[in-house]
Amino acid sequence: MADLIIHIAAAIALLGVALAAARMVKGPSVADRTVALDTLTVISISLMAMIALFAERVIYLDVALVYGILSFLGVIAVARYLEGGL
Amino acid sequence: MENILITLLSLIILVAALAAIYLRNMISAILASGLVSLFASILYLLMAAPDVAMTEAAIGAGLSTVIFLLAFKKTRDEEVENG
């Protein structure tokens, strides 16, 4: 029962990934695509934690942490570039 | 569940790679290549290779985006100076 509920939650998060990726491809300006990438990062961190629960391996959470830190740096770099800095 | 995940993530990787090729704006293409490496990292996790996934997340998503941005800024500045 509880396992089935977490599978349903992963499917709902996957629908969110599809919607945000569609905005990422469509979005008219660079800022739209950066916002979509930021949203995709946060959803993917939750998805990685769910995959870690499915596989019962704790090392997958470290991948989520590393990805969170480095993608945050990437988004900050893009924002600085758009603002004229970097 | 895992089959659905792998299929949909592969489709998104294909769409993002085509977007990285065909987008006119260079910053958007750089962001699309970061998206490709994000979903490649999740696929490596699904195939039970966490070390490869961690390397892909560190190099592909974080480092290559920043290095592409720096290189793009430097080359564009020189082209503007040369006319």
Place this chain on the structure above:
Amino acid sequence: MEWYRLTGSILSLMGALFLFLGALGVWRMPDVYNRMQTGTKSTTLGSILTLFGLGVYHPQWMGQMLILMLFIAVTNPISSHALARAAHHIGIPLTKKSVVDDLVEEEEPRLESMAEMEER
């Protein structure tokens, strides 16, 4: 069935619903700034609920889940703020339904005062 597994799975289901609503807002909203708001606030709540639910489901992993939650709660508003400033700086227009733009009214007197400082 243990009670904490059911509680944790229901918490993570609520978090996944918030994540989906955030992505739906990113797809449906008319403007960069509205997309930014729904894409960061709603997904912050959703990911924190999901990670807390997974930590309740699997109590040995609660420490790492707490680190991830703290990290998301710190970094997500920072990236949203930087992106909003950058989007306003490169001149992306607001949607027609929005009524006030305080950043323009704030930037102009600051620029005037900086010009005055350079004159002195």
